[in-house]
Amino acid sequence: MGEPTITGTGSGGGMGEPVSAELGEVPQTALWTLYHRALEARRPDALLVDPKAVELVDRIDFPFERVFGAGGGLQAQLQALRVGCFDREVADFLLRCPRGTVVCLGEGLETQFWRVDNGRANWLTVDLPEAVALRERLLPPGPRQRLLACSATDPRWMDEVDPAQGVLITAQGLLMYLRPAEVRQVIAGCAERFPGGSMVFDAVPRWFSRLAVQGRLRSQGYQAPPMPFGMDAAERPKLRTAHPGVAGVRDVLPQAGRGVLGALLPYLQALPVIAAKRPSVTVLDFATTTATTATTATATEAGASGS
Numbered sequence: 001m002g003e004p005t006i007t008g009t010g011s012g013g014g015m016g017e018p019v020s021a022e023l024g025e026v027p028q029t030a031l032w033t034l035y036h037r038a039l040e041a042r043r044p045d046a047l048l049v050d051p052k053a054v055e056l057v058d059r060i061d062f063p064f065e066r067v068f069g070a071g072g073g074l075q076a077q078l079q080a081l082r083v084g085c086f087d088r089e090v091a092d093f094l095l096r097c098p099r100g101t102v103v104c105l106g107e108g109l110e111t112q113f114w115r116v117d118n119g120r121a122n123w124l125t126v127d128l129p130e131a132v133a134l135r136e137r138l139l140p141p142g143p144r145q146r147l148l149a150c151s152a153t154d155p156r157w158m159d160e161v162d163p164a165q166g167v168l169i170t171a172q173g174l175l176m177y178l179r180p181a182e183v184r185q186v187i188a189g190c191a192e193r194f195p196g197g198s199m200v201f202d203a204v205p206r207w208f209s210r211l212a213v214q215g216r217l218r219s220q221g222y223q224a225p226p227m228p229f230g231m232d233a234a235e236r237p238k239l240r241t242a243h244p245g246v247a248g249v250r251d252v253l254p255q256a257g258r259g260v261l262g263a264l265l266p267y268l269q270a271l272p273v274i275a276a277k278r279p280s281v282t283v284l285d286f287a288t289t290t291a292t293t294a295t296t297a298t299a300t301e302a303g304a305s306g307s
């Protein structure tokens, strides 16, 4: 990838003409998550309030239903529950650091800014060039938002972050598409560059990663791209070995959802056999100072199902 390109300081536009979305296999997954958020938000009993997602799906010229299926129901609910974990973590961070910077790696068409912004925070989106180009057309950045066309694995995005008022890095729906060594490098790089900061990310379990790598992850006719990084929730403590600066590792559990399954979810997750193999959302807290520099040790030995 060439030089990272940054966009920002705009006024943040509103609705406009239809926009077509022709994205490669992995960037296209941002349309999948957007679609499921919008499906959930359209429900009268929605777990997620996200009118911006509904607006985008209406505006994007893309055959959502034909490509991703009718959806709704469980998938939309699970998506909303995952999003809720991230929204809570960002909202908590903004209470502690109201003028802090939220860095969203692989943000795609996430509309989180419009759900949790406090009017003072700074927001940096880091995504691949084609995803950033689409986001820029659909969600032009406002004065406190910047878009950076740069791979999350390219440490040059870190140069764009002002850590003075606190930093939270999010990687929602991203790390599964990276190779395990890249995940380790991203975590270690963040721990090294942002002492005192935190990172929140989700991971698919190894069995799920394996199915995706084998091309066997199909839902309503849509085949998900390979997901080389998988980590069982039970492997989470190994994340500390990514870098000596990883001082805290915390599990973020979804809140209870809708219907019988939604209500049972917190209890199901407590069953050892499910708890160890479920998708997970994790917060890493970075120490304010680190005694040593990054280790190249086996690091997250978790996450090699595709390698």
Ligand SMILES: C[S@@+](CC[C@H](N)C(=O)[O-])C[C@H]1O[C@@H](n2cnc3c(N)ncnc32)[C@H](O)[C@@H]1O
Pocket: 026, 027, 028, 029, 030, 033, 034, 105, 106, 107, 108, 109, 110, 126, 127, 128, 131, 150, 151, 152, 153, 171, 172, 173, 174, 177
């Ligand atoms: C499943 S989507 C998630 C989008 C958004 N975070 C959400 O939850 O709706 C994956 C996103 O990761 C981005 N992505 C994939 N590989 C990336 C990389 N190496 N660097 C930055 N972004 C990447 C894709 O372009 C896409 O926007």
